Amino acid sequence: MGQHIRDYTGRSLYRFLNWDIFLAWVPVMLALLLDGVFSFYRQRRISWPLRIVSGVLVVSWLLFYPNSAYLVTDMIHPFVHYKPNGRFVHDLEFWYHLFLFVTAAVVGLGLGTYSLSSLQLLVAERYGAVRSWVFACIVLVLSSIGIYIGRFVRWNSWDVFTDPHKIWSDVVHIVGDPAELHFMLVFSSMMLVISLVGYLVMRGGMFRLQGRSSRW
Template structure:
């Protein structure tokens, strides 16, 4: 069993989870410390968003455990169930990138002044930018982990096709989360409503254009960041 875990990059993954946990804690402390002149804390909702970003990491670890310790008779079924849950929640990690918009929505910008000279503005921007980077790292960690399982099971080519499809679907998942305001669990709780909404979205040309315009940029960000992290990880092993 230990040999199987070693083949899945343990205990290295545990060390990465610890590092990401520390980074998350420091980032959330920075988020909490931001206050408006009135004394309110405008970004507390990011705590929930960050929790959701960690959910696919948890499912990725579960997939590793199931892959290593379960019997073949039940492994496939359990992997499919947990894998589907991972896929539904995966967009919550890179979704944190879109929280950057809240800096411009919640910070008191005065267009008649050089607001970018205000250190408070940069405090807001750098703090939420750190959260956005954390989302990309959490997403890359869990996708790298699941892609490795795919590579072991189906080969390198299949694993990369899988990874690219996940990033494409995630781009759309981030779109519907940001603009349509669906949650991951809505797939189970309201499947009929979601199906009706999807039909409307894909048959309306203006809505379809809006979807494609956003998703192509989101996909580009996800793909470039993931490939860079993947390559850096591989270079370190050379």
Template sequence: MFKQLQQSFLFKLYFSKTELERLLILSCLFSMGLTAVRIVYTHHLQFAWLTWNLFLALVPYLITRFAVQNISWIEKRWKFVLLFWVWLLFLPNSFYIITDLFHLEIANRVPLWFDLALIFSFAWNGILLGVLSIRMMEKMVQLNFPSIKEWQFVYPLMLLNAFGVYIGRYLRYNSWDVIADPFQLTEDIIYLLLHPLRHRLDWSMIVCYAVFMTLIYLAVKRMSKALW
């Protein structure tokens, strides 16, 4: 019986990981568990889509983990540049879940505190996955381009990250629309860039989230160094 358990997918998924990854798995399972409880209790699939958003938030982390485990994608510069741009396309998905807090509202059958815990747990997992992924990518960038300073990597990255969150939340584009609908996406981005005064609130949101995400990343990074 125990041997069968050892061979099971969940056993391998959990016990073959680092302690941090095990905590991430438990945290993600907690979020999905809250969603399952809500569905059973209300007989409604509201917030079930958060699981899909969490999967998308996991993609950039998996990309960087893949690179770490396959060193040729770091050593060969053309491979690394390709990997970086694919990673960058998916990175906003990790922080996008923060904006899912917009969906928090008083429901008749579900306590507000429960929905707050549910949505925030997903947002928290997205932030953790994003921060860890960015940290791994920062190390890989510094290996390939040693002259790049922390601020030269983090600040522009977070601005692009916040821009991606904006076009996902308000323009309703997905990462794959770069391939599926590139012309309309490009047109909307150019219009936003050419008319910043017409989109003052939009750019305010982008800058605000860029600063917010930068502070989160730098704070977690500094805390990890201080604790060790």
């Protein structure tokens, strides 16, 4: 996605965006695997190995899900890295930079909508529509906090397994610092609004296209 921008600007500042977009696809791949596992459930008797596999997939999905909407926060980079000459709003290069990250943010919200909607349907099938929406809202709240952690505390999804002591230390620091806690709550609330609105709009459009509105 960023190749044309680099060709135009002669910059290679945004190579990280390829990695961020890849991470945004990981929850989609995990959701597809879960769909396959549950399809297997419907056809055969559930065994404990499959329960373990599905549990690992769900936990992994929860840890990687914030990477999708995380792309929204990448929109800060044009303002951080771009060096304007004069009034930047009249500089075409700046708009190339900005449109790149706006496009990435929309892609991230779309990928997040697809994977969360997929799991919500699985929850609705087993526990009903109301509980599926409770599940979706909880995931969006946790994801918004996860996006704050990824952007400002700089955790990765896999740090839960590779460096749990650091995570515990950072949590204690955040909770014990009123200014940091306030910033986290406000930022996470803004991300929650963006994620929720994006999810409702994109999910509604997706279901209308598929003719599956009745499964909400």
